Amino acid sequence: xxxxxxxxxxxxxxxxxxxxxxxxxxxxxxxxxxxxxxxxxxxxxxxxxxxxxxxxxxxxxxxxxxxxxxxxxxxxxxxxxxxxxxxxxxxxxxxxxxxxxxxxxxxxxxxxxxxxxxxxxxxxxxxxxxxxxxxxxxxxxxxxxxxxxxxxxxxxxxxxxxxxxxxxxxxxxxxxxxxxxxxxxxxxxxxxxxxxxxxxxxxxxxxxxxxxxxxxxx
Ligand SMILES: Nc1ncnc2c1ncn2[C@@H]1O[C@H](COP(=O)(O)OP(=O)(O)OP(=O)(O)O)[C@@H](O)[C@H]1O
Ligand SMILES: O=P(O)(O)OC[C@H]1O[C@H](OP(=O)(O)OP(=O)(O)O)[C@H](O)[C@@H]1O
Numbered sequence: 001x002x003x004x005x006x007x008x009x010x011x012x013x014x015x016x017x018x019x020x021x022x023x024x025x026x027x028x029x030x031x032x033x034x035x036x037x038x039x040x041x042x043x044x045x046x047x048x049x050x051x052x053x054x055x056x057x058x059x060x061x062x063x064x065x066x067x068x069x070x071x072x073x074x075x076x077x078x079x080x081x082x083x084x085x086x087x088x089x090x091x092x093x094x095x096x097x098x099x100x101x102x103x104x105x106x107x108x109x110x111x112x113x114x115x116x117x118x119x120x121x122x123x124x125x126x127x128x129x130x131x132x133x134x135x136x137x138x139x140x141x142x143x144x145x146x147x148x149x150x151x152x153x154x155x156x157x158x159x160x161x162x163x164x165x166x167x168x169x170x171x172x173x174x175x176x177x178x179x180x181x182x183x184x185x186x187x188x189x190x191x192x193x194x195x196x197x198x199x200x201x202x203x204x205x206x207x208x209x210x211x212x213x214x215x216x217x218x
Contacts, residue, residue: 011054011200014068014076016061020185023098024077028052030215031207053200065090065188074193075201080183081162085123091194093205094187097212101164103181106174108151117157120150127160130180148172 015021028035033052047056057073064078065088081103120141121127131138141156148168150156
């Protein structure tokens with residue numbers, strides 16, 4: 001077998017850089033996969049892990065479903081928030097139970113109802129659908145970060161954003177009006193890879209599921 005062939009045999013995993021990576025690699029280690037912790041702060045974009053039978057593609061979190069849908073990654077780890085927003089054609093295999101937070105509607109404490117309020121968010125598709133289902137007409141404004149600024153400086157009446165500890169809300173004098181979705185990270189798979197590499201993917205799922213179950217005391 002050539003080196004090239006054995007490289008192609010590795011399961012390609014789109015891993016989100018940033019806050020999920022450490023939790024995801026820790027979970028993989030707990031599931032018995034030999035993933036060195038040396039890569040927790042790496043700037044490498046492709047990490048080959050032949051002992052674990054995998055290679056990691058270090059992606060921007062929002063791009064993980066795209067890599068998986070196009071099959072350049074066989075599987076991926078991604079937040080449910082991104083999965084809902086991107087609506088890509090992938091299989092959702094497993095709730096990994098990591099990177100827990102919630103998606104909420106947030107406003108200033110003195111917020112008053114107005115006609116056609118402006119809602120700023122990183123998640124325009126999710127927010128539009130949510131307010132449509134609530135029968136509320138809103139104008140959605142897409143932002144890419146520091147979403148909490150929007151009501152503070154008068155860009156929007158409300159925001160839809162992630163809340164984890166609540167520190168950002170407290171420090172900026174905002175209130176959580178409603179929590180609309182619980183969010184955790186998910187394992188997703190490319191539809192073709194799921195058939196062609198079923199044994200490897202299923203074996204990984206089983207190991208992860210056992211670990212997640214043991215942690216939850218199931
Ligand atoms: N406090 C939190 N705020 C936002 N997302 C969180 C939080 N805790 C966990 N998450 C999860 O982590 C995922 C990735 O968040 P992260 O901030 O690393 O990516 P990002 O928002 O795309 O950042 P960047 O633009 O800096 O790459 C989110 O999609 C969400 O599922
Ligand atoms: O409840 P907390 O623990 O305070 O976490 C919530 C904050 O974390 C996220 O921001 P992030 O750090 O990703 O920054 P950005 O969205 O401004 O890029 C999210 O958009 C909130 O602002």
